[in-house]
Amino acid sequence: MSLFRPKIAPEDIxxxxxxxxxxxxxxxxxxxxxELREGLSESQHLVIFGESGNGKSWLYKQVFEESKVSSEVVNLVQASSLGSLGAAFEDKLDRLEEIEKSEYELTKSAGAKPGGVGLDVEGTWKYVRGRKEPFERLLAYVSHPGR
Structure with missing residues (x-):
């Protein structure tokens, strides 16, 4: 029997x-x-705010886990440093979204080639993000996690 317990690191608790x-x-x-569960059942957006260290993160994580709600966290301090809420949402989306193929540009040219007439064909995909507002895109992303 040991008189001492194994050392527990702060991050373990x-x-x-x-x-x-x-x-x-x-x-x-x-x-x-x-209150949070009731707010989740309504068709409005929720903002959880309060002083640092009051347990906001654990509160929503606990309720979301129990309610099987998917979420993404956007640090709104970034809205100030990036210039707007939209920019903070864009920053989050930049780290979450995959860029999608949207258009294919085809370039053709014809001309004389050694040995006869020829045709050159060249194409490139153009990659763009969706055209929705950043907040709308973030909500869509959260609604379909892991898509």
């Missing part, structure tokens, strides 16, 4: 940036959890 909540130290807040 306090895990605010983890995708899941540490159930050993999560403090249930039934009133706030219920």
């Amino acid at each position: 306090f895990t605010p940036r983890s995708a899941t909540v540490n159930p050993r130290i999560y403090i249930p807040r039934p009133d706030l959890e219920e």
